[in-house]
Amino acid sequence: MWYFISPEVVYGLDAVTRLAQLEGKLACIITDTNMVKLGFVDKVKEQLSKAGMKINVFDGVEPDPSIETVNKGAAFLRQYKPDWVVALGGGSVMDAAKGMSAGYERPDVKVEELNPFTPLGPRTKAKLICIPTTSGTGAEATWGIILTVTGEDRKGSFGCRECTPDIALVDPAFALLMPPELTAQTGLDALTHAIEGFTSTWKNDFSDGLLLKAIQLVFQYLPRAYRDGQDMEAREKLHNAACLAGLGFINSMCAMAHATGHALGGVFHTPHGRAVALLLPYTIEFIGDAREELWAEIAYTLKLEVPKGKKAAPILAKAIRDLARSVKEPLSIKETGIPADSFNKSVEKLADNASMDFQLVTTARAPNIEETEKFFRYAYDGKSIDF
Amino acid sequence: MAIKYASEEWVKAAREAINKNPAYQEAAKKWEGDMYFIVEPEGGLKEKIFMYFDLWHGECRAASVVTDESAKTPAYRFWAPVGVWRQILEKKVDAVQAMMTGKLSLKGDMAQIMKMPKAASELVNSMLKFETEFPW
Numbered sequence: 251m252w253y254f255i256s257p258e259v260v261y262g263l264d265a266v267t268r269l270a271q272l273e274g275k276l277a278c279i280i281t282d283t284n285m286v287k288l289g290f291v292d293k294v295k296e297q298l299s300k301a302g303m304k305i306n307v308f309d310g311v312e313p314d315p316s317i318e319t320v321n322k323g324a325a326f327l328r329q330y331k332p333d334w335v336v337a338l339g340g341g342s343v344m345d346a347a348k349g350m351s352a353g354y355e356r357p358d359v360k361v362e363e364l365n366p367f368t369p370l371g372p373r374t375k376a377k378l379i380c381i382p383t384t385s386g387t388g389a390e391a392t393w394g395i396i397l398t399v400t401g402e403d404r405k406g407s408f409g410c411r412e413c414t415p416d417i418a419l420v421d422p423a424f425a426l427l428m429p430p431e432l433t434a435q436t437g438l439d440a441l442t443h444a445i446e447g448f449t450s451t452w453k454n455d456f457s458d459g460l461l462l463k464a465i466q467l468v469f470q471y472l473p474r475a476y477r478d479g480q481d482m483e484a485r486e487k488l489h490n491a492a493c494l495a496g497l498g499f500i501n502s503m504c505a506m507a508h509a510t511g512h513a514l515g516g517v518f519h520t521p522h523g524r525a526v527a528l529l530l531p532y533t534i535e536f537i538g539d540a541r542e543e544l545w546a547e548i549a550y551t552l553k554l555e556v557p558k559g560k561k562a563a564p565i566l567a568k569a570i571r572d573l574a575r576s577v578k579e580p581l582s583i584k585e586t587g588i589p590a591d592s593f594n595k596s597v598e599k600l601a602d603n604a605s606m607d608f609q610l611v612t613t614a615r616a617p618n619i620e621e622t623e624k625f626f627r628y629a630y631d632g633k634s635i636d637f
Numbered sequence: 638m639a640i641k642y643a644s645e646e647w648v649k650a651a652r653e654a655i656n657k658n659p660a661y662q663e664a665a666k667k668w669e670g671d672m673y674f675i676v677e678p679e680g681g682l683k684e685k686i687f688m689y690f691d692l693w694h695g696e697c698r699a700a701s702v703v704t705d706e707s708a709k710t711p712a713y714r715f716w717a718p719v720g721v722w723r724q725i726l727e728k729k730v731d732a733v734q735a736m737m738t739g740k741l742s743l744k745g746d747m748a749q750i751m752k753m754p755k756a757a758s759e760l761v762n763s764m765l766k767f768e769t770e771f772p773w
């Protein structure tokens with residue numbers, strides 16, 4: 251027995267107008283100051299006003315949000331008592347909003363206690379809408395909440411099925427203003443979700459199709475969206491890909507690139523998409539034979555040539571590195587600018603953090619601590635994994 | 638030779654397997670907490686069975702079948718019908734998925750459990766190192 255969990259997905263240009271159809275008295279928008287500056291908050295307010303709703307805005311979500319921020323936001327919601335919570339932003343904002351929404355519904359449960367084993371109960375106070383402004387995290391379709399655990403230099407994974415947004419509003423107009431670097435990082439994040447979800451030990455029939463489609467879309471449209479941010483077709487396809495990947499992976503889980511990527515991000519604050527994507531090819535090499543048939547299936551989907559007698563894993567890893575290079579993303583930890591001495595001092599901590607990450611459980615070949623340290627050292631130097 | 642599940646002999650074999658599993662020892666090196674694995678009646682099994690495991694920093698310090706539930710006050714409790722335990726030990730169901738679908742229930746410090754998913758996985762793997770018989 252297993253579940254496939256999904257929000258209502260409203261997608262395409264003008265999807266934002268779905269907000270004007272909502273029924274309710276008060277909406278709280280959870281966002282960051284950048285969304286206010288870009289005018290996106292006004293766009294959302296305009297639609298909510300058409301629905302006759304009063305609106306309050308919490309714009310205090312920082313990148314890699316902390317548990318403290320989520321607690322502040324939950325207190326804000328408890329103060330205003332909305333019947334809709336509208337998250338507008340990237341993965342940080344949407345994850346924070348999921349935590350805040352849970353804290354509003356259940357003040358008796360701490361956000362750090364949200365876990366997939368203990369049901370939270372249905373939302374009765376306010377429904378949650380997530381509007382992504384990046385095309386990568388898929389957080390609009392997932393129940394996962396990634397937060398910075400202050401004082402521990404690590405990111406923690408929290409959440410339960412009831413944290414899934416009620417509506418994912420996937421309107422590519424909100425992705426148009428992403429700069430090329432962010433487009434690259436978030437697009438590669440979506441690719442990582444899709445490849446990991448398709449090859450995790452919890453892969454399933456319901457997720458597979460979504461994930462393969464997402465892989466195709468990222469390979470096809472990321473270079474275009476990177477070159478020309480106003481290419482609306484590419485933007486729309488990438489935005490869809492991110493949501494498809496989110497829907498797919500949350501029901502099959504991610505794997506080692508996320509476990510190690512969270513560790514890297516927790517210690518060095520490497521942006522999430524960059525961290526997981528640069529590590530992805532190394533994990534494909536490491537997992538290797540344990541998923542060879544699936545690497546071959548992905549390679550087939552991408553029309554990559556796998557000569558007879560050759561393994562698909564290194565060919566797929568190379569294709570991902572080529573894609574990352576084409577959008578000017580680093581291929582090694584060293585290329586992200588982390589000095590060797592800082593890295594060497596932290597490698598034990600990186601391995602330790604990765605070993606505590608939930609995503610390691612669903613990796614087809616899970617490394618031990620010694621292998622994880624070695625893995626990070628190879629990834630630092632840009633050496634293909636050969637162990 | 639297969640050992641009857643949830644018997645004193647099985648619990649001892651599980652303890653030995655845990656203590657011989659380096660992957661568990663590494664993954665659980667920060668784990669502190671004893672637990673009950675509670676086997677609920679189903680089919681031919683008519684009474685609850687309480688298995689006690691004292692797990693500490695990668696080691697199983699003690700393990701026994703407990704007849705009086707109040708004999709111990711463990712930090713964690715996991716309970717499920719015998720059929721679910723069987724599915725887990727026969728690898729037909731992933732233990733973490735069983736917890737997520739509510740087939741296997743648990744009580745204890747969730748934040749701690751969330752930090753050590755690999756330890757949970759390796760704990761189960763240890764119990765697969767020997768053959769188990771389910772007579773019910």
